[in-house]
Amino acid sequence: MKKLQHKKTVSLVGKAPAEPLSRRDFFNRAWKWLGILAALEVTGMFTAFLFSGKSKKQSAPKQLLEAGPVDSFEKNSVSAFMGGRFYLARQKDGGFIALSLRCTHLGCSIAWEASKNRFICPCHSSAFDIAGEVLNPPAVRALDYYPVLIENGIVKVDIGTIVERSSFRKDQLQYA
Amino acid sequence: MRSIFLHLHPAKVDRSSIEFNRTFGLGGMAALLIVVQLITGILLRFYYTPVPGSAYASVVFTKNQVLFGQFIRNIHYWSGVFLLLIAFLHFLRVFLTGAYREIRTKNWLFGLLLLVLIVFLNFTGYLLPWDQLAYWAITVSTNMIGYLPLIGESLRTTIIGGTELNADTLRTFFTFHTAVLPLLLLLLVFYHFWRVRKAAGILMPEAQEKPEMIPVVPNLVFKEFIVALVLLAVVFLFSALFNAPLLEKANPAYSLNPTKAPWYFAGVQELLMHFHPIFAAFIIPVSVAAFLAWIPFLNYGQAPNGRWFISEKGLKSSVTTAKFAVIITLSGILFNEYILNFETSFSFLPAFVSNGIIPLLILTGLMAGYYQFYLKGQSLSKAELVQAVFVFIIVAFIILTLTGIFFRGKDMALTFPWRAF
Numbered sequence: 001m002k003k004l005q006h007k008k009t010v011s012l013v014g015k016a017p018a019e020p021l022s023r024r025d026f027f028n029r030a031w032k033w034l035g036i037l038a039a040l041e042v043t044g045m046f047t048a049f050l051f052s053g054k055s056k057k058q059s060a061p062k063q064l065l066e067a068g069p070v071d072s073f074e075k076n077s078v079s080a081f082m083g084g085r086f087y088l089a090r091q092k093d094g095g096f097i098a099l100s101l102r103c104t105h106l107g108c109s110i111a112w113e114a115s116k117n118r119f120i121c122p123c124h125s126s127a128f129d130i131a132g133e134v135l136n137p138p139a140v141r142a143l144d145y146y147p148v149l150i151e152n153g154i155v156k157v158d159i160g161t162i163v164e165r166s167s168f169r170k171d172q173l174q175y176a
Numbered sequence: 177m178r179s180i181f182l183h184l185h186p187a188k189v190d191r192s193s194i195e196f197n198r199t200f201g202l203g204g205m206a207a208l209l210i211v212v213q214l215i216t217g218i219l220l221r222f223y224y225t226p227v228p229g230s231a232y233a234s235v236v237f238t239k240n241q242v243l244f245g246q247f248i249r250n251i252h253y254w255s256g257v258f259l260l261l262i263a264f265l266h267f268l269r270v271f272l273t274g275a276y277r278e279i280r281t282k283n284w285l286f287g288l289l290l291l292v293l294i295v296f297l298n299f300t301g302y303l304l305p306w307d308q309l310a311y312w313a314i315t316v317s318t319n320m321i322g323y324l325p326l327i328g329e330s331l332r333t334t335i336i337g338g339t340e341l342n343a344d345t346l347r348t349f350f351t352f353h354t355a356v357l358p359l360l361l362l363l364l365v366f367y368h369f370w371r372v373r374k375a376a377g378i379l380m381p382e383a384q385e386k387p388e389m390i391p392v393v394p395n396l397v398f399k400e401f402i403v404a405l406v407l408l409a410v411v412f413l414f415s416a417l418f419n420a421p422l423l424e425k426a427n428p429a430y431s432l433n434p435t436k437a438p439w440y441f442a443g444v445q446e447l448l449m450h451f452h453p454i455f456a457a458f459i460i461p462v463s464v465a466a467f468l469a470w471i472p473f474l475n476y477g478q479a480p481n482g483r484w485f486i487s488e489k490g491l492k493s494s495v496t497t498a499k500f501a502v503i504i505t506l507s508g509i510l511f512n513e514y515i516l517n518f519e520t521s522f523s524f525l526p527a528f529v530s531n532g533i534i535p536l537l538i539l540t541g542l543m544a545g546y547y548q549f550y551l552k553g554q555s556l557s558k559a560e561l562v563q564a565v566f567v568f569i570i571v572a573f574i575i576l577t578l579t580g581i582f583f584r585g586k587d588m589a590l591t592f593p594w595r596a597f
């Protein structure tokens with residue numbers, strides 16, 4: 001079988017000692033740079049095209065969802081708001097937190113298991129307590145939450161803003 | 177027709193290079209399945225709507241109302257599965273006969289790229305039915321990206337166009353699945369073929385006598401025809417017997433238990449059950465990929481001889497390494513699952529250390545021991561040593577993948593396949 005030989009072409013570029021640039025070389029180079037410039041412009045245009053239409057959410061406006069009057073939520077209880085994609089959890093001491101449905105491990109939707117007093121993720125069985133703190137790995141971060149506002153005894157949740165945190169802190173709770 | 181074949185093939189070939197068990201025809205099978213995917217994919221596109229509100233209904237319609245709809249969908253599904261399996265076997269064949277270096281270096285690298293493209297074609301296709309299976313498998317897989325250091329989260333939100341799967345995600349995946357990736361795949365496949373010819377065909381062991389050259393038509397083309405017919409028969413048979421899965425419509429509020437990544441990511445998912453995500457989804461896969469891309473560039477001292485496993489010694493050390501890999505992977509999985517959970521046992525340490533650095537150090541120690549007490553004594557050549565490392569990685573990967581697919585049930589706990597399904 002015939003082996004294909006790789007012909008070694010000897011490159012002259014850069015080897016010739018500072019000869020004055022001939023007219024032809026000058027044009028060759030100019031064309032090359034123009035080509036590169038054109039390629040960059042086109043790439044820039046494509047990138048701008050692809051990404052400019054996507055980043056609509058600069059600063060999401062407040063999107064308040066009314067959850068209900070403070071008294072309608074018992075202490076140490078959890079209510080699901082599937083439309084708003086959160087659980088409103090009222091702690092033993094009366095503080096409110098609106099926990100995102102999304103498990104911080106790989107994003108499945110957690111479910112509240114009242115009998116075990118914890119959130120359990122069906123995907124890889126992470127567990128979280130009523131304030132969203134991790135009870136059982138593989139999740140390593142506490143659940144994200146949405147800011148809660150209490151105005152005139154009505155609990156409202158800002159579902160336009162999601163807050164990430166590594167663990168639970170007392171000041172994440174809202175009181176009436 | 178004749179001229180197309182002759183563009184892909186030389187006029188004459190070495191008789192022994194077209195023996196079936198030289199290549200098992202794997203490369204050609206992969207090419208055929210790509211054509212099958214193109215045709216059935218285009219057919220499906222005539223009915224498919226890439227919008228969350230109607231995607232699922234359009235697939236149900238294709239399946240139930242369109243003549244042969246279920247069958248075409250099944251072919252697209254099964255041929256996608258076979259394509260990935262066959263491309264993987266082709267990759268093993270190429271490595272194990274030593275055809276990954278010297279003049280074939282570029283084709284090795286582009287071959288890896290082809291494998292990645294096929295994985296991504298499967299992956300982007302997986303989302304399109306927009307059922308519970310699709311929605312949650314793609315959710316957990318894209319969330320793995322979020323664990324990449326620094327860029328992870330922004331990369332994830334860019335890819336899915338938001339913080340969770342939405343209409344943009346589906347449109348993007350659809351565009352990649354039906355336009356960008358197939359075009360790239362075709363270009364690369366032609367380049368791949370051209371490079372095979374440039375390397376003067378496949379790598380053959382040095383022959384005793386002068387190779388006997390025979391014309392490609394009819395010798396090779398006839399063989400290819402038979403392989404093609406048999407392969408198509410198998411794909412059609414599978415498609416007639418087993419339906420492509422389709423669960424209820426995607427429901428973002430309710431996750432499946434268990435939620436599994438698509439089967440080709442089951443190995444990474446299994447790693448995630450044992451290692452901190454930065455290790456499982458980033459450090460380990462990237463190191464493996466880097467190793468695969470790097471092996472053609474090592475200095476081996478001599479040209480590959482084209483024999484399976486290089487030599488008797490190479491075969492023996494590979495078999496032993498494969499056994500070692502099976503034992504260490506299985507016992508690692510069982511140990512971590514039932515005896516010692518690094519994360520909860522060392523909860524005073526950051527998870528990155530307890531569930532990342534510590535288990536990785538233990539594994540490295542075991543491998544170093546294996547090298548010290550076995551491999552070193554075999555006085556292997558460099559190529560044989562690299563081969564042993566390759567075999568270890570591949571066998572461990574296969575065990576992890578099989579565990580993830582067949583031995584994980586409810587709550588992702590270990591079970592037996594007959595209980596998991």
Ligand code: HEM
Nearest residue numbers: 213214217218220221224256297298301302304354358420
């Ligand atoms: C070449 C490699 C390809 C692979 C590996 C592949 C793989 C897949 C997979 C795994 C699915 C999901 C099937 C399911 O879960 O039911 C899918 C769906 C789909 N693919 Fe492809 N595909 C390929 C090429 C194409 C092409 C070229 C087109 C169109 C131009 C296409 C169009 C579609 C459509 C419309 C669907 C959704 C319909 C359905 O799920 O029934 N595919 N593909």
Ligand code: FES
Nearest residue numbers: 103105106121124
């Ligand atoms: S996604 Fe919740 S445990 Fe994995």
